[in-house]
Amino acid sequence: MVRVPVAVETPQHAGLDTTLDYLSEQPLAPGTLVRAPLGKRELLGIVWPGEAGELAEADLKPLAAVLDGLPPLDPAWQALVDFASGYYQRALGELALSVLPPELHKLDGTQLALRLRKLHKAMAAPPDAAGADAPPAPSPEQAEVLAALAATPAATPVLLHGVTGSGKTEVYLNAAAQALAAGRQALVLVPEINLTPQLEARFAARFAGRRIVSLHSGLTPAQRLRSWLAAHLGLADLVLGTRLAIFTPMPRLGLIVVDEEHDPSYKQQEGARYSARDLAVYRARLQGARVLLGSATPSLESWQRANEGRYRRLALPSRIGGALLPRVRLVDMNQQPKDRGGAAALSPPLVEAIRQRTARGEQSLVFLNRRGYAPVLHCADCGWKSGCPHCSAWRVFHKLDRTLRCHHCGFTERVPRACPECGNLDIAPIGRGTERLEEQIGLLLADTDGTLPRIARIDADSTRLKGSLEAQLGAVHAGEVDVLVGTQMVTKGHDFRRITLVAAVNPDSALFSSDFRAPERLFALLMQAAGRAGRSAEHAQGAEMWVQTWHPQHPLYAALRQHDFAAFAEGQLKEREAAGLPPFAHLAMLRADAKQAEAAQGFLQAAAELAAGLPGADQVSVYAPVPLPVARVAGVERMQMLVESASRPALQHFLAAWVPALHGLRRGGAHKVLRWAIDVDPLSI
Numbered sequence: 250m251v252r253v254p255v256a257v258e259t260p261q262h263a264g265l266d267t268t269l270d271y272l273s274e275q276p277l278a279p280g281t282l283v284r285a286p287l288g289k290r291e292l293l294g295i296v297w298p299g300e301a302g303e304l305a306e307a308d309l310k311p312l313a314a315v316l317d318g319l320p321p322l323d324p325a326w327q328a329l330v331d332f333a334s335g336y337y338q339r340a341l342g343e344l345a346l347s348v349l350p351p352e353l354h355k356l357d358g359t360q361l362a363l364r365l366r367k368l369h370k371a372m373a374a375p376p377d378a379a380g381a382d383a384p385p386a387p388s389p390e391q392a393e394v395l396a397a398l399a400a401t402p403a404a405t406p407v408l409l410h411g412v413t414g415s416g417k418t419e420v421y422l423n424a425a426a427q428a429l430a431a432g433r434q435a436l437v438l439v440p441e442i443n444l445t446p447q448l449e450a451r452f453a454a455r456f457a458g459r460r461i462v463s464l465h466s467g468l469t470p471a472q473r474l475r476s477w478l479a480a481h482l483g484l485a486d487l488v489l490g491t492r493l494a495i496f497t498p499m500p501r502l503g504l505i506v507v508d509e510e511h512d513p514s515y516k517q518q519e520g521a522r523y524s525a526r527d528l529a530v531y532r533a534r535l536q537g538a539r540v541l542l543g544s545a546t547p548s549l550e551s552w553q554r555a556n557e558g559r560y561r562r563l564a565l566p567s568r569i570g571g572a573l574l575p576r577v578r579l580v581d582m583n584q585q586p587k588d589r590g591g592a593a594a595l596s597p598p599l600v601e602a603i604r605q606r607t608a609r610g611e612q613s614l615v616f617l618n619r620r621g622y623a624p625v626l627h628c629a630d631c632g633w634k635s636g637c638p639h640c641s642a643w644r645v646f647h648k649l650d651r652t653l654r655c656h657h658c659g660f661t662e663r664v665p666r667a668c669p670e671c672g673n674l675d676i677a678p679i680g681r682g683t684e685r686l687e688e689q690i691g692l693l694l695a696d697t698d699g700t701l702p703r704i705a706r707i708d709a710d711s712t713r714l715k716g717s718l719e720a721q722l723g724a725v726h727a728g729e730v731d732v733l734v735g736t737q738m739v740t741k742g743h744d745f746r747r748i749t750l751v752a753a754v755n756p757d758s759a760l761f762s763s764d765f766r767a768p769e770r771l772f773a774l775l776m777q778a779a780g781r782a783g784r785s786a787e788h789a790q791g792a793e794m795w796v797q798t799w800h801p802q803h804p805l806y807a808a809l810r811q812h813d814f815a816a817f818a819e820g821q822l823k824e825r826e827a828a829g830l831p832p833f834a835h836l837a838m839l840r841a842d843a844k845q846a847e848a849a850q851g852f853l854q855a856a857a858e859l860a861a862g863l864p865g866a867d868q869v870s871v872y873a874p875v876p877l878p879v880a881r882v883a884g885v886e887r888m889q890m891l892v893e894s895a896s897r898p899a900l901q902h903f904l905a906a907w908v909p910a911l912h913g914l915r916r917g918g919a920h921k922v923l924r925w926a927i928d929v930d931p932l933s934i
């Protein structure tokens with residue numbers, strides 16, 4: 250019998266070593282999948298490179314099975330997982346096993362062999378190569394980008410900065426064609442599942458004859474396993490997916506595209522809080538692949554790397570076909586008539602502009618980042634408000650199903666008929682969500698003869714049922730809708746052909762957020778939203794983006810009017826540098842949850858004291874613990890503590906000593922926290 254180190258899914262807090270040793274009848278290559286006994290269970294494991302430990306052979310258990318029907322996960326995959334585990338401070342086994350398809354955990358050798366046989370059979374014949382779309386002749390700007398790309402060594406990450414509709418996807422398709430022609434595989438990441446079908450159709454049309462698979466959490470477990478196996482076995486040439494696809498083993502990987510690279514959904518928000526965008530850059534280097542990050546509004550991290558020359562920046566400054574970007578119009582809400590004490594949902598000039606669009610058979614899109622009817626119900630007599638009993642948040646009034654719903658913990662009740670405190674019958678909604686906006690727009694646009702505009706609403710509530718989003722988008726595309734109301738869900742990616750007006754109803758709050766990234770996100774959102782207007786050349790002429798604001802002088806809006814991302818980025822980067830914020834500093838956030846705020850705070854304080862004694866502590870700053878913006882959710886108090894360093898290696902070095910010590914702190918039991926977690930490069934502060 251030989252000893253083999255195996256990565257198994259041991260809980261982070263169990264404090265077990267990175268790998269456990271098992272006995273095998275023959276030596277096994279690292280990356281081989283096995284089934285290993287652990288306690289009373291039998292788990293999926295991965296043979297890991299490295300030295301076996303010291304334990305006496307009598308104390309080791311033999312492996313239950315070797316899944317040798319599957320080739321081992323390649324060394325580059327192992328290195329990626331190793332890196333991610335170290336960088337994001339999660340146990341190796343936990344991370345390695347959590348990024349494998351869930352279905353794989355359930356199969357024994359026989360079942361796996363059966364799946365593999367089926368897969369090989371299904372993929373024996375190459376897909377039909379007839380009828381592939383020919384690529385269009387590149388525009389002069391695209392031609393320049395493609396030439397520059399060809400002249401850039403694969404080892405240099407490329408940041409493709411192109412306005413919406415500038416033909417970035419066409420550049421991705423071209424880069425993918427080159428990778429495939431060289432016999433390599435390509436991985437294309439998009440931020441949202443909703444965007445995968447559209448992209449898949451486009452890639453499928455171009456690459457008929459090539460095998461394309463998708464990987465995202467919307468697939469059935471069996472489908473996800475199939476896609477994963479096809480990629481790992483090299484049967485699939487192209488993988489399209491969301492962030493989880495970054496861990497797909499692809500032995501011939503030659504290209505990684507990260508579309509909308511600035512999008513926050515590339516950051517995993519639980520477990521190992523990895524950034525798929527950042528891992529893409531790392532992985533490309535490991536596998537000698539090219540990495541292409543694309544966006545109309547790149548993250549300031551990537552933008553700064555391009556400024557420093559570490560990434561090559563390529564630009565597509567104009568829209569395909571010469572269509573103009575929509576004209577941006579700011580409505581100064583201070584100048585607008587008041588409506589019963591508050592401003593009307595839409596200012597009169599905006600109402601008029603939408604009316605004109607409708608009359609011409611064009612469409613308008615109005616967005617507001619808040620769903621439900623109103624964010625809070627209020628009793629004017631006694632001051633009662635619709636708070637959530639379990640959270641430090643208001644419950645949102647949903648008029649359609651007459652409920653009060655907490656958007657943090659889900660707690661839902663029927664709307665009371667009278668004030669629960671004083672019995673007053675006249676409880677009133679304050680503020681506005683998409684449901685109410687839809688209603689108000691209906692009233693504002695109703696014609697004197699009583700004809701109503703055709704309004705559709707798209708948000709998380711209206712699209713809960715499977716297929717409803719597709720149906721609603723279909724109605725918009727078919728021209729059956731005059732005004733589309735929605736949350737930011739409708740601002741991303743969709744290729745609406747008839748929308749010529751986009752309006753942001755109330756975007757100001759992000760200007761004054763305590764999160765230093767809020768302006769960056771707002772700018773990206775507004776640019777994305779503007780990109781939904783005037784996408785077809787015949788309608789582009791009069792396309793407009795309206796922004797209702799109480800702060801029309803704000804520099805963010807000035808840059809937006811000019812569609813000037815570079816100016817906006819420069820301003821933000823100056824502020825960040827002066828304030829010592831990313832990308833000029835590196836952050837980690839320690840979060841702790843407990844029944845009592847004092848317990849969470851106590852844990853963080855103890856962690857801070859521990860930190861002070863560690864080597865390298867002089868190179869990091871540990872800030873005071875603070876509650877999260879919504880401090881209590883579902884009866885749990887949440888606190889966080891920021892750690893900052895001017896040097897990424899120094900921060901990493903410090904975390905490598907600190908995090909293991911924190912496990913000890915928790916095991917010591919002095920602090921009754923329910924859980925804690927470290928978030929390296931946190932996105933929300």
Ligand code: ADP
Pocket residue numbers: 385386387388391411412413414415416417418419420569
């Ligand atoms: P982006 O990804 O930057 O939003 P797309 O690649 O989707 O831009 O291009 C926008 C539109 O222009 C699409 O309908 C696309 O088919 C079309 N397009 C892109 N490049 C060309 C080209 N070279 N010639 C003609 N049409 C093009």
Ligand code: ZN
Pocket residue numbers: 628629630631632633668669670671672673
């Ligand atoms: Zn009351």
Ligand code: ZN
Pocket residue numbers: 637638639640642655656657658659660882883
């Ligand atoms: Zn709640």
